[in-house]
Amino acid sequence: MDTRAYLFRMFIDNFMFVFLFYMFNTKIHKKKYWLMLLMVILKFFCDLFLEFTEFIPIIFGYYILKEEIEDKSVILNKVLFCILINKIIFISSSALMVIFMTSQNKVSYMYVLAQISIDYILAFFLLYVYNKFAIQSLIEKYSSNLTILLYTYIIIVVGFIGYTAHKREIFDQFVLGILIFLVLQTLFVSALFIWMTIKQKERYEQKIKNQELVYLKKYTDSLEKDQEQSARFRHDYKNLILSLKEKAEFSQDTALKEKIESLEHYSQPYLTDKFAYRYLKNVKNDYVKSLLISKLYTASQKYIHCTFECPNVIHNIPMDIFDFVRVLGILIDNALEAAEESEQKELAVAIYQDKEQLEISIINSCNQAKESINQLTKKGVTTKKGHSGLGLSNIEEINRKNENMFVNYQMEAEQFIAHVVLIAKEEDL
Incomplete structure (x- = not known):
């Protein structure tokens, strides 16, 4: 590819991350847009000398979101998700270009502009899917250190394969394989995450049930103790009433006997x-x-x-x-x-x-x-x-x-x- 076209492509690629980042996080204050512009320029120059520069958007993305979101794991998951989607879009558009473009067309600006157009078509499609299925709420709900590791694993592996293919100048031949590998890895990691989430949920529910059982046992023991004390009181109270009735009968005190019988009748419902x-x-x-x-x-x-x-x-x-x-x-x-x-x-x-x-x-x-x-x-x-x-x-x-x-x-x-x-x-x- 023409060097100038390649550099142009490299510079524009960084704006795709910015586009995804702001489309997936719509509540970001507009005053922070200049930070992303700074990130694009910094990453462009770092890409000229370094092989792996994904840490730059991670740092900038984390800094921008930290005032909007308190949970650090949610912030990192959102940033890594944008990076992963960006890679999926790039590899998918590259695969389409390899299939439909001839080698003679791969050196011009038209090739670059065509691929950029495909990138944004795919980006708008994925944005529709993102909003349609409320993926943002799923990310916020299931974000954890585990998902951070899974995102990082996919990004590193795909980045390493892409780097190796570029170095050996066989990226065009490998791009379909990389896309298939990315899809399979994403499916595998997603299945692994779902399985581990289910197991974690089961352990959490079991922990809650055990905790509930502890509280329930304490509550039940307290009720039993109260009932035992009440039963003793009822027994003693009945004996006391019986003793007073016998004493009233022995002394032939009719008024006292009537009062005791009235008290006995009144308290009977409470002694059951x-x-x-x-x-x-x-x-x-x-x-x-x-x-x-x-x-x-x-x-x-x-x-x-x-x-x-x-x-x-x-x-x-x-x-x-x-x-x-x-x-x-x-x-x-x-x-x-x-x-x-x-x-x-x-x-x-x-x-x-x-x-x-x-x-x-x-x-x-x-x-x-x-x-x-x-x-x-x-x-x-x-x-x-x-x-x-x-x-x-x-x-x-x-x-x-x-x-x-x-x-x-x-x-x-x-x-x-x-x-x-x-x-x-x-x-x-």
């Missing part, structure tokens, strides 16, 4: 063991215990007569614990809402477990439902106003993915019964 504490102690899973405490407390607040039975100790849940909590929570929530609307306002929850299976039985009073049970389990069907009707249908979805789970519903006279059976897995036996 609303949480069935002795059975809750048998539930050893903190997630399940916390859910039950919360729902039983809700029942007491809604003045629903609630009974809970769990005669055997519950250690192992033969399904994913979070699916189990969802199922139990949906069933009790539905039962509470139906019981609250009914005249009887009754709810009974029972959990039984032996070596073979775990059973849940939830019985609640209800008004006579117009819809059949088959209808209620369909998505979007509900008897409650303002509800989406996803409760029982969600249970059906969980049921389908757990082969050891069996669900049965029964509608009797003003009573709804939900029965869930979980068959113990081999590892639980």
Whole structure:
């Protein structure tokens, strides 16, 4: 290629990075445009004497964005992304020129201008893709030290191959191979990043779940302690009332006896063991215990007569614990809402477990439902106003993915019964 045309091409190439940088980061203050002009001039002269000058746009880009963005990893990811896109555009246009231009045309300004035109056509296309798929938000969301390393790896490898091809004067013959290599490397690195992101997300979610379990256990232990103290107080209080009644009867003090009976009647609702504490102690899973405490407390607040039975100790849940909590929570929530609307306002929850299976039985009073049970389990069907009707249908979805789970519903006279059976897995036996 003609030296002057080559230098012209080298100078214009640096403006492509500036174009991409400002198109991908539209909120940059206009007063900083002169810095990019300075970067173009500095990089042009450095390109004459140095082989790898990508550190120059990285430094300038970082300096310009640091006042707009606080996260350093996001800044570096955005700058490296612009450099990578610039390289993709250059290699793609070079490949097209090799295919469609003859060797005689590769020495003129027309060749350079044609390639520059292709560069900007590709740039506008990629800008459309960038905005269409909100890639900026993806970069900001998933930016990390890992993505910085991946971008850097691709840029260095492609730069090294391009440098070697230029030195051996075989760039035109290798440009298609470099483009294919770049695409394959980008796909490979993208797949690797997605896989590592998924694994990192799983580890993070597990960490959050473990942290939640710690807090949940502390909360449940505190509730248990409070309930134990309340149970002792109720026991002592009842004994005190009984002692005072006996003393009043012995002294034949009718007025005192009436006052004590009035106090006993007044305090009776507050002396009821609303949480069935002795059975809750048998539930050893903190997630399940916390859910039950919360729902039983809700029942007491809604003045629903609630009974809970769990005669055997519950250690192992033969399904994913979070699916189990969802199922139990949906069933009790539905039962509470139906019981609250009914005249009887009754709810009974029972959990039984032996070596073979775990059973849940939830019985609640209800008004006579117009819809059949088959209808209620369909998505979007509900008897409650303002509800989406996803409760029982969600249970059906969980049921389908757990082969050891069996669900049965029964509608009797003003009573709804939900029965869930979980068959113990081999590892639980």
